[in-house]
Amino acid sequence: MTTTATPPNPTRSRSLLALAALALPTLLVAVDISVLGVALPTMGRELHASAAELLWMTDSYNFMVAGAMLTTGAVADRIGRRRMILFCAAVFAIASGIGAFASTPELVIVARGVMGLAGSAILPTSMALLGGLFVEENARIQAMGAMMTVFLGGMAVAPFVGGVLLEHFWWGSVFLMAVPVMGVTIAVVPRLVPESRADVPAPLDxxxxxxxxxxxxxxxxxxxxxxxxxxxxxxxxxxxxxxxxxxxxxxxxxxxxxxLLDLELLARPRVRRTLAALFLTAMLMGGTSLFFNLYLQEVQGLTPLGAAWWILPEMVSMIAAANLGPWLNRRLPQRTVVVSMMSLMVAGFVLYAVAPASASGRPIVAVGGALATFGIGAAFPMLMDGVISGAPPERAASSASLAQLSNELGIALGLTVLGSLGTVIYRMQLGLPGSTAEQSVIDGVREGRHDPVLLGAVRSSFTDAFHVAGMVGVALMIVVLVLAARATREPSASPVVEDLPELEEFAA
Structure with missing residues (x-):
């Protein structure tokens, strides 16, 4: 008996190559979000930058990524998503080159802002292009999981990459590495990725x-x-x-x-509920991350490196989940997968709500963080697909930008709201109005270095605040569970393949 091997699918192979081509600039955008932090001390000395200028070197990039995302997504829908990526890759490379050889803090800030403007289009536009490359839902979700893995991996390795570059080169090398990467993107994307745009591009207001x-x-x-x-x-x-x-x-x-923003998107139940779920989970993840880090360093007394080892399970679990979630989606109903993953997040926040101030709290919060990040990491590709596939094809990049903007605003709001709530609880529990220790847990630990009673009170009060943040997380995640369950019950919109002649040529 002879067997015949299944011939390779040339269209799928080409799609995977296209996915790799889109992942390359996405990786660089992720690295650039946090790589500058490693170089800031050196840049501060050599550029004679003030503390405010150093802060703006970092924030100018992040602000522009968030601020321009909605606009660049709408532009991509109109001029073509592949064309937008190529244009932004060129702008990113030029701005990176200028930043690498900048001689003043002001020029670095401007260069970083332009890089953020270009970077704001790359991730959501790449996500939108996946809809044309992977028409079948499970394959599309798998591709989104792979893209998320690349993005998270880039953020994880950014400090290592920055450290290696600074060990052997000058600080400008953290900027200059973007030039060859974006050059390769400009060279390979037109060969591997088909163009995708609205059939009748609308004018931009x-x-x-x-x-x-x-x-x-x-x-x-x-x-x-x-x-x-x-x-x-x-x-x-x-x-x-x-x-x-x-x-x-x-x-x-x-x-x-x-x-620019089609409000009818929000009238679609699946899109509206998914955006709300993404916003709330981002708010919780952003807000509790602040407590998590302060708990490890100020309550547990760990060094930054020691705390990093307890944070590592979060990143590892999220990267693993970004691949496991789509795998489960192929074998189980999507609603089952999403609800199960969101339930893991609830369990993670429960652990935040019960972690003690003693050393036994370290593994508890580490497991809690791993459960929370695993849950959102596994569910995110399906939630993102729910927004993109639930929108009209001509609005694919706009809807992806809206989903990313929900994450950005959710994280920022979570840091503010949960941070403010935590401060109120901390001060109420500490009960020392007007004291230096009341200002923050950092000031309290500093004041309590030679006062064991005060130090214990500070750490206990902050732990109580952490517990409240965990309970808020549990309450809001119940809302997210309902939203996600109802959103995944809605059928996906049938993807419409645009620019048929070009896609047929691509498949051939």
């Missing part, structure tokens, strides 16, 4: 674009400043400005024939 960027930048700035400096006049002014610009933006969208 520049006023809506300006309003959206201004609103998001104002809100993100206000939320992040509130975390770092507390609520002050600049926070109040920028928060009000962001809310007003956002309200004007939304009102304008209802009057346009071709809005």
């Amino acid at each position: 520049p006023i809506s674009a300006a309003l959206s960027v201004g609103a998001v930048l104002s809100l993100v700035f206000a939320l992040k400043r509130a975390v770092n400096s507390g609520v002050d006049a600049p926070v109040a002014i920028t928060l009000v400005t962001g809310l007003v610009l956002g309200a004007v933006f939304l009102r304008r969208q209802t009057t346009l024939a071709n809005p």
Whole structure:
């Protein structure tokens, strides 16, 4: 008896090569989110940068990624998603080259801002292109899991990459590494990735674009400043400005024939519920990460390196889950997978709510963090696909940008809301109004170095605040469970393959 080997599928092989091509710039964008932190001390010395300038070197990139994402996604739908990636790769490479040889802090800040503007389009546009490359739902979710793995892996290795470069080269090398990577992207993407755009591109409304960027930048700035400096006049002014610009933006969208943000997306039950679930989980993950790190270093007294070992399970579990979730999706109903993964997140927050201040709390919070990140890591590809496949094909990049923006705003809001709640609980439990120790757990630990009673009270009070954050996580995750269960019950929209002649040529 002879057997005949199944011939390889050339279309699938080509799609996998295209996925690899799209993953390359995504990896670099992920690395650039955190790699600069390693180089900042050296840059501060050599560029004579102030503390505020060093902060803006980091924040200018992150702010522009969040602020421009909605606009760049809408532009990609109109001019072509592949063309947008190629254009942004070129801009990213040029800005990186300028940043590498910058001689002033101001030039570095501008270069990082331009890099963030270009980077804001790459991840959501790549996610949107996956819909044309992988039409079958399970394959598309698997591809999104692979893309997420690349993104998370890039963030995980960024400090190592930065350390190696600084060991052998000057600080500009952390910028310059983008040039060859984006050069390869520009060379291979046109050969491997088919173009995808709206059949009849709508004109872009520049006023809506300006309003959206201004609103998001104002809100993100206000939320992040509130975390770092507390609520002050600049926070109040920028928060009000962001809310007003956002309200004007939304009102304008209802009057346009071709809005930048199609509010009808939010009328689709699957899209609306999935976006709400993504926003709430991002808020919880962002807010509790602040408590998690302070708990390990201030309550448990670990060094940054010692704390990193207890944080490592989070990153490992999320990367593993990004691949396991799509694998489970092929074998079980999607609703079962998503609800099960969200239940793991509930269990993780329960552990946050019971972790003691003693050393036994370290493995408890490590397991809690691993469960939480595993849950969202496994469910995220399916949730992201629910937003993209639930939207019209001509809005694929816009819907992917909206999902990413929900994550960005959720994280920023979580840091502010849960951080503020934690501060209130910490001060109430400590019961030392007007003292230096009342300002924060960091100040409290510093004050308590030579006062064991005060130190114990500070650590116990912060642990109580951590418990409250964990209980808030459990309560909100129950809401997320309901949203996710109802969203995955809705059928996916049938993907419509656009630009048929070019895709037929690609498949051939």
